[in-house]
Amino acid sequence: MATQSPFSWLSDAADKLRANLPADLPQALTPPPWAVQELQQRVVLFLNHVLMQEPAARERLQRQRGRSVQLHWRDQVFQCQFTPAGLLDLALADQPAKAPDLVLRVSETSPFALARTVLQGDKPAIRIEGDVQLAAEVNWLIDHVRWDPEEDLARLIGDAPAHTLVQTGRRAVSALRDFVQQRTTPKAPS
Structure with a gap:
């Protein structure tokens, strides 16, 4: 049995927002x-x-x-x-x-x-x-x-905390990539 993410509402909201935006954002939003x-x-x-x-x-x-x-x-x-x-x-x-x-x-x-x-x-x-x-x-x-963000962070907060922070960031980016890939990969008919 497949489990649903507790954040599926966020994904649904992003889909609705994306569907309601024009394909080319208005010129008024240009910085x-x-x-x-x-x-x-x-x-x-x-x-x-x-x-x-x-x-x-x-x-x-x-x-x-x-x-x-x-x-x-x-x-x-x-x-x-x-x-x-x-x-x-x-x-x-x-x-x-x-x-x-x-x-x-x-x-x-x-x-x-x-x-x-x-x-x-x-x-x-x-x-x-x-x-x-x-x-x-x-x-x-x-x-x-x-x-190399770890090298820059190490200058500020030290080697061990920088390593921990960067590893956490890499895991978050990997999870985000997996989420995006799952959302963009066509689902097989049930």
Whole structure:
């Protein structure tokens, strides 16, 4: 006999909410430009933090200095360029426009479907335009560079508590992935 989760009501509520949302969220929900720019700057800071821990990645990116990558998702555009130090720098809107060397367009427009794809551990569908060699470097970064949250937490709270906290987080993410996979896998007729 199959048991039902005590949180099935939450799943049902999320399904109802998803069904009532329009396929393309209204323009009124688009964040203001200053908020988008602040978020993009924080993303660049985080990515640079991760790259600082990976000398091999910085060495590869040093060879790409001055080149830029532009990422498109729906109506949002994120463009950054590689610095001589092998890090990223945000290409701001008020700077003279330079054509990007590589353009990546995320094909999936639904934020729910995109989140589901990422939570399942898959890469979203992306259309690539531009320099193939630069695309290979970016793909290498995506496949090989990982953030080590345990190392960062250990600096703040010590090794043992950081290890425990990260292991708990990993179990929670694994449970969330399993839940998403169960919800998205078609059920066989009874």
